[in-house]
Amino acid sequence: MAKYTKSRTWGMVVYPESAPENWQELLEETFMQFAVSPLHDKDTNPDGEIKKPHWHVILIWDGPVTQNAAMKIAEKVNAPQPVKLESVRGAYRYFTHMDNPEKYQYDEKDIKLYNGFDISSYVSLTKEEKYEAIGKIMDIINDNGITEYIDLLNILRMNDYNLFKVACDNTILFTNVVRSLRHSEDKRR
Structure with a gap:
């Protein structure tokens, strides 16, 4: 990805083993809108081995920011490099594996929304x-x-x-x- 790619929406993965205990509070203090998936602790690799537990996070800025700006947020919570989201709806649906019936189905009620994140701004019914x-x-x-x-x-x-x-x-x-x-x-x- 180019260094100067800009987007209002970025996604990242946060691992419990490396994130600060108060990582969600640290993100909250940025006042940006964000959503956190249920803890993905039942995902498996193709060989059946369980993946490391992790959360998926959608980050929303008020205007386009560079990948470097997104990386500064990821660094606060010791997360790997964020990726530009092409679809907030798709990322949100992936929180529960809604479109992947072969994967473990997480409960939508366990999704956490912060700082006014409103999925209805990005999702409409087909x-x-x-x-x-x-x-x-x-x-x-x-x-x-x-x-x-x-x-x-x-x-x-x-x-x-x-x-x-x-x-x-x-x-x-x-x-x-x-x-x-x-x-x-x-x-x-």
Whole structure:
């Protein structure tokens, strides 16, 4: 990689054996946004040998910085050379091996976000994922006889925040779905 490559997004690997005990606090003190994967302590090499435990880290700057600037952050936590991220979404999904079913599946709940890191700024659902979510919400509406949009939002907010966000982003669609169910029930009476 060229010495003067610039990017707003960099990734690095941190090893428990070499990182300071307070390495996440040291990164927090930079005030940059960052995300930390669950501890990857069940990854294996192709021969089945377990890899050294490590964390994957996404670092976000407000503007483009050089690899040298990224390296200064890595040095604070004794991490190897950071790499420019081509896709924050891809790196974030790799935190749990979401797209690698042959690898150990880590829990998304164990991802840690710091200093306002918001993955939704980098990730949007694919069309297929959106249609799947819409289908799930329609099943919830039908299964529960929901005839008011506010009732739908309350149920989703309490039970599935990702579906809640889809419902919020598709207000017109779901308002019409619940209204349609309400009117079809009125006709049956």
